[in-house]
Amino acid sequence: MFAPDYIVWKITETEEELRASLSHPEYFEEKIRNLKPGSRRLMEILSVRRALKELLGGVEKRIIYDSYGKPSIDEPDAPYISFSHTKQYVAVIVSDVAVGIDIERRGDRVQRVVKQFLTPDEIAILALTPDIDLAIHLAWSGKESAFKVLGQSFYDLKKLTSIIHVDMEQKVVLLRIEGRDMLMHIHFDFTEDYVLTWVQDEGN
Numbered sequence: 001m002f003a004p005d006y007i008v009w010k011i012t013e014t015e016e017e018l019r020a021s022l023s024h025p026e027y028f029e030e031k032i033r034n035l036k037p038g039s040r041r042l043m044e045i046l047s048v049r050r051a052l053k054e055l056l057g058g059v060e061k062r063i064i065y066d067s068y069g070k071p072s073i074d075e076p077d078a079p080y081i082s083f084s085h086t087k088q089y090v091a092v093i094v095s096d097v098a099v100g101i102d103i104e105r106r107g108d109r110v111q112r113v114v115k116q117f118l119t120p121d122e123i124a125i126l127a128l129t130p131d132i133d134l135a136i137h138l139a140w141s142g143k144e145s146a147f148k149v150l151g152q153s154f155y156d157l158k159k160l161t162s163i164i165h166v167d168m169e170q171k172v173v174l175l176r177i178e179g180r181d182m183l184m185h186i187h188f189d190f191t192e193d194y195v196l197t198w199v200q201d202e203g204n
Contacts, residue, residue: 006094006198008103009051011043011088018046022053027062044085052090081099082148082198089194091133098201100148102141105194110140117143122163129166134190139163142173142186142195149184149201150177173197 015038019025026048053060062074063081082101082147083092091103104110114136124128126135143161146163150161165174168182173186188197 002193003069004093004099004198004200005055005092006093006101007051007055008194008196009054009092011090013047013050015046016117018043018050021050022046022060024060024062027060040087044090046195047090048085048092049082051085051090052094055092057093070148082145084144086192086194091196096201098149099198100145101196101198102144102148102195104137104141104144106134106137106190106192114140118176119162123127125163126166130169134195135166137195138166138173138188138190138197139162142175142188144200145186145197145199146175146177147185148197175199 007008007201017182022028028045032045033056034043035045049060049063050064059116061078063071064074065071070077071083079094079096080099081092081094082099084102085091086105089103089105089108093099093101111133118126118136122139126132126139129135142163146157151180159180162176162178164176168172171188173188175184175186176182177184184199184202186197186199188195190196
């Protein structure tokens with residue numbers, strides 16, 4: 001297992017510029033056919049493909065989705081991929097094992113839903129960090145990244161995953177997976193605009 005490659009892409013291009021940077025519109029035209037020109041969703045789809053092309057050294061690949069919406073590259077023995085988007089940004093990751101990435105714009109929205117994904121014990125752990133607001137954003141994003149690796153059976157992130165430690169120096173969140181003898185190491189980064197988390201399937 002190697003450290004994955006990932007990219008955060010700030011969407012500054014116009015729709016026309018993004019389209020011009022992609023050589024295979026047949027790879028995505030079906031997905032954007034019913035979207036309004038210039039819409040946020042359309043721009044995210046184009047930007048994800050532009051960012052993936054950058055990660056793959058300028059090579060474009062067709063993305064397909066399973067019945068739950070999980071993406072993969074449409075060819076044998078392709079690397080695993082994951083992507084996420086938030087206002088003005090997309091994040092894309094490529095790995096040799098199953099991987100999840102999440103990017104969340106920083107703001108007050110996460111505070112309104114904190115009780116839906118964190119227990120009082122988890123909040124107490126996050127309160128030990130220098131910036132609890134940042135830690136809560138990391139917890140939310142980290143659980144979303146883990147969910148992309150664990151799959152649909154872990155849809156209840158509050159009951160089935162538990163934050164047990166946040167290491168701000170190493171930029172790692174330790175997440176216990178309930179019902180399994182398993183810890184996940186969620187890596188993170190952040191700016192004033194967003195938090196970013198990613199995690200690989202560690203196979204334990």
